[in-house]
Amino acid sequence: MKKKKYTRREFIKQNSLAGGAFLTLGATSSLFAGGVKKSDTPAILGGPAVRSNGWPSWPIWNPETDEKQVLEVLRSGVWSRSKTVAEFEQKWAETVGAKRCLTTVNGTNALVCSLANLDIGFGDEVIVPPYTFIATVQAILLNGAMPVFVDTDRETFQIDAEKIEGKITSRTKAILPVHIYGLPADMTRIMEIAGKHDLVVVEDACQAWLAEVGHQQVGTFGNAGCYSFQNSKNLPMGEGGAIVSNDEEFMDRCYSYHNLGGSYGSVSGAPGAGRLMLGNKLRLSEYQAAIGLAQLERLEDQTRRRSENAAYLKSQIKDIPGIAPYKLYNDVTRAVFHLFPFRYQKEEFKGLSRATFLKALRAEGIPNGDGYSTLNNQPYLEHALSTKNFQQVYPSHMLDFDNFLERNQCPENDKLCNEEAVRLSQWMLLGNRSDMDDIATAIEKIYNSAEKIKQSIS
Numbered sequence: 001m002k003k004k005k006y007t008r009r010e011f012i013k014q015n016s017l018a019g020g021a022f023l024t025l026g027a028t029s030s031l032f033a034g035g036v037k038k039s040d041t042p043a044i045l046g047g048p049a050v051r052s053n054g055w056p057s058w059p060i061w062n063p064e065t066d067e068k069q070v071l072e073v074l075r076s077g078v079w080s081r082s083k084t085v086a087e088f089e090q091k092w093a094e095t096v097g098a099k100r101c102l103t104t105v106n107g108t109n110a111l112v113c114s115l116a117n118l119d120i121g122f123g124d125e126v127i128v129p130p131y132t133f134i135a136t137v138q139a140i141l142l143n144g145a146m147p148v149f150v151d152t153d154r155e156t157f158q159i160d161a162e163k164i165e166g167k168i169t170s171r172t173k174a175i176l177p178v179h180i181y182g183l184p185a186d187m188t189r190i191m192e193i194a195g196k197h198d199l200v201v202v203e204d205a206c207q208a209w210l211a212e213v214g215h216q217q218v219g220t221f222g223n224a225g226c227y228s229f230q231n232s233k234n235l236p237m238g239e240g241g242a243i244v245s246n247d248e249e250f251m252d253r254c255y256s257y258h259n260l261g262g263s264y265g266s267v268s269g270a271p272g273a274g275r276l277m278l279g280n281k282l283r284l285s286e287y288q289a290a291i292g293l294a295q296l297e298r299l300e301d302q303t304r305r306r307s308e309n310a311a312y313l314k315s316q317i318k319d320i321p322g323i324a325p326y327k328l329y330n331d332v333t334r335a336v337f338h339l340f341p342f343r344y345q346k347e348e349f350k351g352l353s354r355a356t357f358l359k360a361l362r363a364e365g366i367p368n369g370d371g372y373s374t375l376n377n378q379p380y381l382e383h384a385l386s387t388k389n390f391q392q393v394y395p396s397h398m399l400d401f402d403n404f405l406e407r408n409q410c411p412e413n414d415k416l417c418n419e420e421a422v423r424l425s426q427w428m429l430l431g432n433r434s435d436m437d438d439i440a441t442a443i444e445k446i447y448n449s450a451e452k453i454k455q456s457i458s
Contacts, residue, residue, distance in 0.1 A: 042449045043363035045456055050442040051365030055435070058427035059236040059295070066294035073286045081283040088289040089242070091296060095210070096217045098225070098244035100251040103284035104258055107206040107228025110241035111139035113282060114202045114224040115174070117253040120145050122393040124173040127199075129159035129185075130376040130413045132178040136204050137375055140176065141384045146398065148172070149376040152413040154420065155327040157181060157341055160412070161189040165197075174200045179208035179218045181423070182234070182336035186329050187213045187221045194222075202226065207338035209235050210303050215333045219244055224254075229292055234306075234338055234426055235299050237292040240284055258282035306337045306429040309436050313340065313429075316440035320447055322348025324420075337429055341371065343420040350450040354419060356457050357446060364442035367428070371421030376408045 041047025201222030219225025
């Protein structure tokens with residue numbers, strides 16, 4: 001009789017259902033990343049943790065290679081925007097393949113500045129995903145525009161591009177896609193829609209340094225691309241942000257705006273005319289740029305390592321029942337993994353809640369998080385709609401919060417946020433393959449003992 005060959009998913013599930021008989025009868029355990037057995041007691045129930053070692057620290061700083069330019073800047077006394085900032089901007093534009101780059105104090109204000117200088121403001125609507133960091137939506141509101149939420153494609157964690165056109169109205173002026181976690185959004189389809197409806201596109205690439213679609217870097221498809229260099233980011237400088245674009249006049253306006261409306265390039269007036277446009281003060285400091293230049297030297301190598309480890313980890317956990325790793329769109333040629341996401345489906349884990357699963361995973365020495373909360377129904381939105389400027393510009397039916405909630409329902413995103421999403425930090429992906437095996441082994445241990453954990457914790 002021909003012996004049946006089991007996939008990893010089938011093997012794990014059958015072993016769980018058979019009470020470990022497959023292993024105890026001598027079947028190979030090579031399908032398990034760490035050779036985990038059903039008899040292994042999860043750490044949450046008092047057993048030994050899979051991992052007692054720590055993880056790579058972040059941010060990385062090498063005094064021998066990183067401090068020279070920073071110290072030169074500090075000792076120069078020239079700390080506000082000057083040559084070092086300009087050097088970083090030039091190198092970042094070259095790195096992502098854009099004509100121009102402008103740095104800002106953070107990624108949030110890169111978005112604010114971009115929207116403002118694409119003339120997006122009061123009375124306008126901006127298409128945005130609900131699965132993102134709150135700064136994406138705040139930037140829209142701070143310019144006086146109305147966010148319009150389009151539901152999430154749960155498999156990719158990105159805005160569902162096929163649902164965008166159903167949300168376009170006469171007020172719609174822009175699409176603000178977010179390449180969340182460093183996984184590119186469906187830019188091919190988004191740019192088709194934008195072209196069809198004459199909409200501007202501002203890409204939130206604040207977590208997507210070097211990510212690509214069709215070998216073109218995200219952030220360079222739309223009218224503007226925005227980045228963040230906050231301390232947890234893959235290119236950290238404490239705080240910082242950047243705008244890139246091939247539109248010279250737009251970048252001149254952004255420069256003027258970020259420098260209190262001063263004259264710059266095509267934004268010019270008669271000598272002595274003073275400030276020429278409404279602006280803000282968003283200038284990056286010289287020592288932040290020096291830190292960024294040091295970090296930029298190793299970004300490519302770190303990105304490659306994260307991508308390799310992410311692909312390996314995905315291969316190790318994709319067949320565990322109830323674990324659904326991220327999916328990439330077909331034309332994505334590079335994802336960069338600010339975070340490694342997967343979906344947890346409790347039905348396959350004997351109904352074990354996501355919160356308990358995450359707690360059990362942490363007990364095994366695997367730090368984790370549950371992703372973002374729903375952004376389309378929080379009090380900050382009601383507060384914005386009740387402010388004086390919004391009240392003066394928008395009709396009453398658009399300001400009614402119950403009406404707003406009804407218009408902006410995102411059931412797929414609700415499920416992702418409230419039940420499924422799990423994420424692992426980017427610095428974990430800077431480890432080695434045995435570190436990735438530890439993650440897979442920990443998940444398998446929890447899967448094999450899900451019923452015991454559920455009974456013990458509940």
